[in-house]
Structure formats: C-alpha cells, structure tokens
Amino acid sequence: MNNGLRRYAVWVVVALVGALCWGMLALSRGETINAGWLLFAAIASYAIGYRFYARFIQRRVLETDDSRATPAERLNNGRDFEPMDKRVLFGHHFAAIAGAGPLVGPVLAAQMGFLPGTIWIIVGVILAGAVQDMTTLFFSMRRDGKTLGQMAREEIGPVGGAAALIAVLSIMVILLAVLALVVVLALASSPWGSFSLAMTIPIALLMGVYMRFLRPGRVLEVSVIGVALLILAIFGGGWISESSSYAGAWTFTPNQIVLALIVYGFVASVLPVWLLLAPRDYLSTFMKVGTILLLAVGIAVTLPAMHMPKTTDFAFNGHGPVFAGALFPFVFITIACGALSGFHALIASGTTPKLIQKESQVRVIGYGAMLMESFVAVMAMIAATTLDPGVYFAMNANPVLLGDTVQSAAKAVQGFGFSVDPQTLTNTAKAVGEESIIGRTGGAPTLAVGISKIFSNVLGGAAQAFWYHFAIMFEALFILTTVDAGTRVGRFMIQDLVGNVWRPFARTSWLPANLVASALIVGAWGYFLYAGVNDPLGGINQLFPLFGIANQLLAAVALAVGTTILIKMGKLRYAWVTAVPLAWDAAVTLTASWQKIFSSDPAIGFFAQRAAAVQSIQSGKLNDTLKALKAESIKDAPQILVNTTVDGVLSILFALMIIIVILDAARVWFGLIRGKEPEMSETPWQESHLDSDGNAIEREPVGAR
Amino acid sequence: MKEHLRAIWDYLKEISGENAYDRYLAVHTATHPGKPPMSRGEFYRARQDEKFANPGSRCP
Numbered sequence: 133m134n135n136g137l138r139r140y141a142v143w144v145v146v147a148l149v150g151a152l153c154w155g156m157l158a159l160s161r162g163e164t165i166n167a168g169w170l171l172f173a174a175i176a177s178y179a180i181g182y183r184f185y186a187r188f189i190q191r192r193v194l195e196t197d198d199s200r201a202t203p204a205e206r207l208n209n210g211r212d213f214e215p216m217d218k219r220v221l222f223g224h225h226f227a228a229i230a231g232a233g234p235l236v237g238p239v240l241a242a243q244m245g246f247l248p249g250t251i252w253i254i255v256g257v258i259l260a261g262a263v264q265d266m267t268t269l270f271f272s273m274r275r276d277g278k279t280l281g282q283m284a285r286e287e288i289g290p291v292g293g294a295a296a297l298i299a300v301l302s303i304m305v306i307l308l309a310v311l312a313l314v315v316v317l318a319l320a321s322s323p324w325g326s327f328s329l330a331m332t333i334p335i336a337l338l339m340g341v342y343m344r345f346l347r348p349g350r351v352l353e354v355s356v357i358g359v360a361l362l363i364l365a366i367f368g369g370g371w372i373s374e375s376s377s378y379a380g381a382w383t384f385t386p387n388q389i390v391l392a393l394i395v396y397g398f399v400a401s402v403l404p405v406w407l408l409l410a411p412r413d414y415l416s417t418f419m420k421v422g423t424i425l426l427l428a429v430g431i432a433v434t435l436p437a438m439h440m441p442k443t444t445d446f447a448f449n450g451h452g453p454v455f456a457g458a459l460f461p462f463v464f465i466t467i468a469c470g471a472l473s474g475f476h477a478l479i480a481s482g483t484t485p486k487l488i489q490k491e492s493q494v495r496v497i498g499y500g501a502m503l504m505e506s507f508v509a510v511m512a513m514i515a516a517t518t519l520d521p522g523v524y525f526a527m528n529a530n531p532v533l534l535g536d537t538v539q540s541a542a543k544a545v546q547g548f549g550f551s552v553d554p555q556t557l558t559n560t561a562k563a564v565g566e567e568s569i570i571g572r573t574g575g576a577p578t579l580a581v582g583i584s585k586i587f588s589n590v591l592g593g594a595a596q597a598f599w600y601h602f603a604i605m606f607e608a609l610f611i612l613t614t615v616d617a618g619t620r621v622g623r624f625m626i627q628d629l630v631g632n633v634w635r636p637f638a639r640t641s642w643l644p645a646n647l648v649a650s651a652l653i654v655g656a657w658g659y660f661l662y663a664g665v666n667d668p669l670g671g672i673n674q675l676f677p678l679f680g681i682a683n684q685l686l687a688a689v690a691l692a693v694g695t696t697i698l699i700k701m702g703k704l705r706y707a708w709v710t711a712v713p714l715a716w717d718a719a720v721t722l723t724a725s726w727q728k729i730f731s732s733d734p735a736i737g738f739f740a741q742r743a744a745a746v747q748s749i750q751s752g753k754l755n756d757t758l759k760a761l762k763a764e765s766i767k768d769a770p771q772i773l774v775n776t777t778v779d780g781v782l783s784i785l786f787a788l789m790i791i792i793v794i795l796d797a798a799r800v801w802f803g804l805i806r807g808k809e810p811e812m813s814e815t816p817w818q819e820s821h822l823d824s825d826g827n828a829i830e831r832e833p834v835g836a837r
Numbered sequence: 838m839k840e841h842l843r844a845i846w847d848y849l850k851e852i853s854g855e856n857a858y859d860r861y862l863a864v865h866t867a868t869h870p871g872k873p874p875m876s877r878g879e880f881y882r883a884r885q886d887e888k889f890a891n892p893g894s895r896c897p
Contacts, residue, residue, distance in 0.1 A: 223852045348881040351853040406885050
C-alpha cells in the first residue's frame with residue numbers, strides 16, 4: 133500500500149512538473165524564455181506517455197504475450213533472425229530511424245514561433261508517431277518480419293498494396309532529392325564544408341578495404357580510425373578555406389555540387405557495398421549518435437535562452453518567408469519525422485522485428501526509440517530558436533526575397549517584422565568561418581550555427597567555426613549515407629518492378645540491369661534536385677512540403693494497415709488507437725494537398741503559379757503575380773511552368789494514393805464489422821523457451837526447429 | 838568506475854557487431870555440430886553482403 137502510494141505520488145509530481153513547464157511556455161510574455169522549460173516539458177510528457185499510454189497499448193490493445201516465441205527465437209539463424217539484447221536492439225533501431233528529418237523539419241517550422249512546432253513534436257509523438265512505430269513493429273513481428281508493402285497487400289488487398297508500392301517508390305525519389313538539396317545548400321560556396329565532405333569518400337574507401345580484408349569485423353577499431361581522420365578533415369577544411377591558393381579551387385557553385393552528387397550517387401549505387409556504403413554507414417552512425425549525445429549534454433549544461441517568440445504572425449497569415457501556408461496543415465507537414473514519420477514503418481517492418489527477443493519489448497523498442505527521435509527534434513527546435521530571430525530569417529527566408537548583401541537581407545528581415553543589424557550578419561558569418569550566411573536555406577546551416585553556439589559556450593566561447601563545420605559535416609555525412617542507401621533501395625525496387633514483366637532484370641547482380649536501374653533512380657532524384665536548385669521561386673520552400681506530404685502519406689498506409697489488423701484481431705473497440713491518428717493524418721495530408729493543388733494564392737498553390745507562368749509566357753512579360761513571387765525575368769517563366777506542373781501533378785498523385793489506400797482499407801473494415809470472417813496471416817502460437825533475458829530455459833539447442 | 842567502463846565497452850562491442858562472430862560460432866556449434874564454421878573473414882564478408890543486399894530504408 134505504502135509502496136503503491138509512493139509510486140502514485142511520483143507520477144503526480146511528474147505530471148505537475150510537466151504542467152508547470154507547459155504553462156511557462158504557453159504563458160511566456162518576455163523577450164526570451166529559457167530552453168530548460170521546453171526540455172522538462174518534453175521529458176515529463178514522454179515519461180507519462182510511455183508509462184501510461186504505451187503500457188495501455190501493450191497490455192490491452194496488442195496483448196503482447198511473452199510466452200509466445202518471437203520469430204527471432206523460432207527462426208534463429210545467427211544472422212538476420214536472432215534474439216538480440218533489447219538495449220542493443222534499441223540502439224540499432226534508433227540509429228536506423230534517426231536521420232536528417234527531425235533535425236531539418238523543426239528548423240523550418242520555427243518560422244511560426246517555437247510553440248506550434250513543439251506542441252506537435254511532443255503531442256504528435258505520444259499519440260501518433262510512437263503508436264505507429266510500436267504497432268507496425270508488433271504486427272510485422274507476428275508475421276515473421278513481413279514488410280509494410282507485403283502486409284498492405286495481404287491485409288488490405290492488391291489495390292491498396294499496389295498503391296502502397298507506388299507510394300514508397302515516388303516518396304523515395306522526392307526524399308532523396310530534398311535531402312540532396314539540403315546538402316547542396318549547405319555546401320554551396322563553402323570551401324571548408326566542400327573539402328571536409330569530399331574527404332569522407334577516401335576515408336570511407338580506406339575503412340572499407342580495412343574492414344573487408346585487413347581486419348574483418350573489427351568495427352570499433354576502424355570506426356575510431358575513421359572518426360579521427362574525419363576530425364582531421366575538418367581541420368584540413370579550415371586550413372583550405374584560409375589558404376589563398378586552394379580556397380578558390382574548393383569553392384563550388386550549387387550546380388557543380390548537383391553534378392557531383394549525381395555522379396557520386398550513381399557510382400555509389402553501382403559499386404559493391406563493402407567499398408563505400410558499409411563503411412559510410414558505420415561512420416555516419418557513430419557521428420550521428422555521438423553528436424546527438426553531445427548536443428543533449430550541451431543543452432542541459434548551458435540551458436540557453438530561446439529568442440524566437442512563441443508564435444509569429446506567419447502561423448496565422450500563411451505568408452511565411454521560409455515556406456508558405458498557415459499553421460494548419462503546414463506545421464504538421466513540415467515537422468515530419470520528429471512527430472510522425474511513415475519511413476519508420478519501413479524499418480519497424482522488415483529488419484527490427486526479426487531481432488526481438490520478447491513480445492513485450494515492442495514497447496521499449498518501438499515506442500521508446502520514437503520518443504528519443506522526438507527528443508532529437510525538440511533539441512533541433514531549441515538550437516534553431518536560440519538564434520536571434522533576425523539572423524534566423526536572414527538565413528532561412530527564400531533567397532529570392534533576401535537579395536545578395538547583408539544590407540538587403542537586413543531590410544528584407546525588417547519587412548518580415550523582425551530586425552537585424554547588417555553588422556550582426558557579417559559577424560555571424562565570420563564567427564562560423566563562412567563568406568556569408570544570407571539565404572542559407574535547407575535548415576542544416578541554421579542548425580549548425582545553433583549547435584556551434586551551444587558547443588562553443590560549453591567551452592567558454594571557443595572554436596565556433598570548428599563546431600559549425602563539425603555540425604555541417606555530421607549532417608551532410610549522414611544525409612549522403614541516406615542518399616547512397618536510398619538510391620540502392622530505389623534501384624532494387626525498380627529491378628523488382630521491371631522483373632515482374634521481364635525476369636532477368638530482377639537479378640541484382642546482373643550488371644546491365646544494375647546500370648540501367650541505377651541510372652533511372654539517380655536520374656529521377658537528380659532531376660528534382662536540379663530543378664530545386666535552379667527553381668526561380670526558391671527550391672526548398674517548393675519541395676519540402678511535397679516531401680512532408682509524401683512522408684505523412686506513408687504513415688497513413690502504416691496506420692491503415694494497423695487499423696485493419698486490429699479489427700481482424702477482434703479489437704474493434706480499441707481500433708481508435710490507430711484510427712484516430714489515421715483520421716488526423718489524412719485530414720492534415722489531404723488539406724495540404726488540396727491547398728497545394730487548388731489554392732488560388734500563388735504563394736501556396738502550384739497550379740495558381742502555373743497559371744501565372746502561362747499568362748506571362750503568352751503576354752511576353754512577367755505578370756504581377758510572378759513579380760510578387762520575386763521571379764526575376766520572363767526567361768524564368770518556362771522553367772516555372774515546368775516545375776509547377778511536375779510538382780502539381782505529384783501532389784495530385786500523392787493525394788490519390790492516400791484516398792485509394794484509405795478507401796480500400798475502409799472496404800475491408802466494413803466487411804469485417806458486418807461479420808465477414810477475418811483472414812489473418814499471423815504465424816501460429818508457439819511456446820517460447822527463452823526467459824526475459826534471452827537465455828534458454830530448457831536445455832534444448834536454441835534455434836532447433 | 839572500472840566496472841562502468843567495462844559495461845560501456847561491452848555494450849559498444851555488442852552494438853557495433855564486433856562480437857557477432859563469437860555469437861555466430863556459439864549458434865553454429867549448437868545447431869550444426871560437426872560442420873566446420875566459417876572463418877572470421879568469411880563470416881563478416883557474408884554478413885555484410887547479406888545486410889546490404891537488401892538495405893531496407895532508413896528515416897530521412
């Protein structure tokens with residue numbers, strides 16, 4: 133009794149602390165507010181979500197059963213199926229889901245103030261994102277690690293399944309283009325960044341050969357060597373940028389970097405994985421986890437003040453200079469991975485479920501790792517909002533609005549309703565070792581400035597330029613790793629698709645098929661990348677919403693599959709657990725698609741922009757709409773016409789996919805509710821012979837079937 | 838202190854896959870007694886090829 137009372141008291145305290153922190157955030161009136169309130173509001177909310185909601189899902193909704201053998205135990209082959217210690221699997225799963233999305237999204241969403249984005253990051257993860265990850269992981273585990281696409285086909289039907297497959301492929305293309313665009317924007321005219329990133333290629337080659345032939349399996353050893361060389365490369369970049377003879381040779385225009393990335397992506401997709409992809413994967417995982425830990429420590433130690441107001445006018449008028457559109461639905465589209473990410477459903481089905489020891493561990497691995505991911509997004513939000521809002525807008529606003537000089541940028545920022553001294557912009561650029569920080573969109577440079585400020589404050593204000601390039605390198609490195617891996621996934625998908633029609637093409641080791649499929653996928657994302665970099669209306673503001681919509685579309689597929697399976701399990705009464713997030717996700721995504729397609733506001737609607745371009749071409753001079761969007765000359769109009777047509781058609785395609793998947797799923801639901809016999813593809817129950825630590829209970833050889 | 842460092846080191850070895858070969862050996866001897874196991878080099882090369890033959894996706 134006493135014990136129960138104490139436990140009860142602890143949770144009351146946690147709830148009170150959380151409520152107090154949220155209250156401080158929501159009621160803040162001052163110029164700045166300490167990031168500590170945000171940090172503790174997040175932690176208290178996560179703790180309550182994990183303790184109560186995740187437990188409810190685990191016990192009541194999914195009814196995990198630890199006496200049931202998991203596929204890892206039944207099919208143990210010491211390789212892809214293998215019961216893995218839950219702490220180790222947590223690390224693997226987290227490393228696989230943590231990427232650039234949760235870092236970039238919050239930075240862009242910060243234009244609406246810190247509060248709207250933060251609320252969605254925290255509430256969204258507890259009620260939607262972590263639920264999606266946990267349920268998908270569980271359902272895939274009950275089906276021996278089937279992928280999301282397979283589950284969509286088997287549980288919903290061939291139409292929903294096909295829509296899911298097309299969705300995944302087109303999303304992959306947009307994803308790779310947007311991520312590569314972030315890298316281009318971060319490296320353009322930065323000799324320091326370009327040099328250090330280029331050096332990661334020879335470092336990876338060296339590590340690859342070392343791991344394959346010299347000392348196979350000595351992963352830690354080779355990673356230490358790699359990270360050391362990486363740090364050297366960052367110092368080397370600093371030296372290059374100072375040098376009068378080399379700085380010019382390492383300064384690239386955006387289009388040169390685009391070309392380099394396309395060539396690189398193609399070569400990386402064709403080369404054997406051990407040479408480039410595998411070592412890069414290790415390197416970027418270590419850098420990623422290390423930097424996230426450092427950032428957490430840095431924020432906890434310095435507790436910086438946030439300078440961005442809690443909400444800005446852009447949240448309501450929809451005319452933000454970073455991306456257009458009002459709070460609903462665009463903040464939810466932009467935050468993407470930190471709150472609800474469809475991509476996680478691809479990892480939660482397929483790889484991770486084959487390694488789980490005990491069914492109940494889906495809670496810590498599925499739900500828990502996603503809470504960590506959300507926490508990364510909170511830290512990104514803190515890092516971005518510790519900047520002076522004037523500096524933030526001078527870096528992130530659509531470059532066509534800012535002009536080329538610190539004076540024009542300062543003037544533009546004033547137009548947005550904030551103020552910044554031109555000298556501050558010059559000084560900030562100098563402090564991080566860059567020529568200029570004006571219009572450095574894409575989120576990565578802003579985050580790097582924020583991170584470098586926090587890190588250098590821990591060290592008493594030293595070495596900001598080093599930390600800035602450290603942060604740029606870390607983001608660019610793991611974005612490029614995603615580009616490598618994503619290109620390869622896309623290549624396999626194309627080979628698989630074509631293979632249905634013409635068998636030999638599906639053989640991944642057949643060189644001609646490899647080359648053709650690689651060229652197709654690289655060409656597809658390369659096209660969007662090139663179009664984004666040269667978009668007369670600005671690139672990231674046009675493409676990022678598409679990426680966000682695509683990601684949320686994938687989440688809709690996962691949640692629709694989840695709801696279907698819950699109903700089949702006889703859990704109709706609890707189907708709201710996934711159905712409510714699905715309804716919300718559909719509302720957000722379809723509203724955003726609707727606005728992107730039909731909005732008459734040319735800042736938002738692709739077809740409104742297209743109409744303006746058509747009119748300009750017909751009349752032979754820029755019309756007022758394009759002028760208001762800051763298009764520079766009539767020569768841009770044909771390009772605007774092409775870009776807006778492609779983007780608009782893609783928006784329609786994405787919206788159609790969502791509608792098809794949901795309608796097809798709803799057809800199945802109503803059939804089941806009317807009493808149709810459910811067809812379940814769950815693997816039958818078998819008794820587990822492992823205790824909760826993964827040790828065999830009986831003296832029977834593990835894995836014998 | 839020393840124990841903590843030891844625990845961290847073990848965790849790193851586990852999570853990086855550095856001791857995957859040792860665990861493979863254990864499973865192999867238990868399930869296929871009498872059949873010679875792969876060497877360390879062979880094992881890691883096979884594992885790497887397998888893992889990346891279907892790299893799956895990762896979050897952006």
